[in-house]
Amino acid sequence: MITQKNLESLLKLNESLLPEIREKLMAIRMNPDPLLAQKPLEYVKTVLREEANVIEFPVPHDSYGGLVYYLNGRFYIHINTGQPKVYENFMWAHEYYHFLFDRDKLRDRNHHYMFTDGILDPDERLPHLFASEFLIDNHILRRKFAYSQKAFANESLALQIIRLIPTFEVPYKALVVKLAQEQLISIEQAKEVVDFSYRDFLPDDVSSSLLEPTRTILIDSFEQLLDAAKEGLHDDDLRAIQAQFASHLKKIKKWKEVCREGI
Structure with missing residues (x-):
């Protein structure tokens, strides 16, 4: 968490990382896609949904923002929609940085990026600074x-x-x-x-x-993932998995409505 006590150290770290971030942003902004210039956040969401499997799901944990990892030839990105909307927006850009610039590391089975609150950790400060520079036009x-x-x-x-x-x-x-x-x-x-x-x-x-949180629930390309996963499964096993998924989703939607009523 950014506080009065660590703010000056944070700004000094930002200053040392800015040349690298601005160079990467310059390369990205050479893309002529009108969506990038007019709606940068929507551009990020579109790219990630096109090139990775995105899971939007509320997690009741204040310090957890999202996760990006690689498994069986696919990139998976989780966005915690249980956090305030402004933090969720920031997290889209944060995970986009990992997806774009840490792809080789992510392909290592022992490596993933989960955002928590390591505010002065250079590995997490880079994507945080990227998100700020990307979303806040000078x-x-x-x-x-x-x-x-x-x-x-x-x-x-x-x-x-x-x-x-x-x-x-x-x-x-x-x-x-x-x-x-x-x-x-x-x-x-x-x-x-x-x-x-x-x-x-x-x-x-x-x-x-x-x-306020959006508490959006979206499992991107679920049918495609299901088709890949059900190869070799017996029909009874597949029906059991589908029933379990439907049951869990029903409980989550009910919890989501209860949360909304409590706002």
Whole structure:
């Protein structure tokens, strides 16, 4: 977790990793696909769904964001949809980095990437920094932050930053780090606001929906996976597996509805 205590160390680590990340981003942005330029997050989702098997599934664990691994010739990516939407968005870009740049490591059966909270671990800092640079455009950030400071000059810095969340749909702390990294705020200012309880002080014109989980359930290409898995199975075994899957899915959907009712 990013806090006042580790923020300065985090920014120094970011500074050392930025040249590598920006070089990789430059290569990606040479792709003429209009989707990449207009909707970068949707571009990431589309690429991953086209080239890997994506599983969207809620996991009730605050520090677990997702997982990417390789098995039997396929890449599998799990996105935890039990986390707030802004974190889920960030995780799509995070796992895209692993899928794109760690493919050879992932083919090693003993190697996988699971995002937890190793905030100063360079192996996880690279994809985190990539996600930030990919999803937060510098020009848009400068323009929107300047507007927020001017239009809401009587508000605190923390509230001015909160107002950026709907534009970028990324976590509050990612915006604090990015603003400090781009020297739009000082390190001392960033330290003062990074631990702010932003959930409790949302302006009336900022929707709380981005801070809630979607709890989406999607098993990508399930029928294709089932066709591959059922080769050599007896009919009775296959029916038993299908019945068990249907039963588990029914329980999960019921749990999902209970969670929604509790919001």
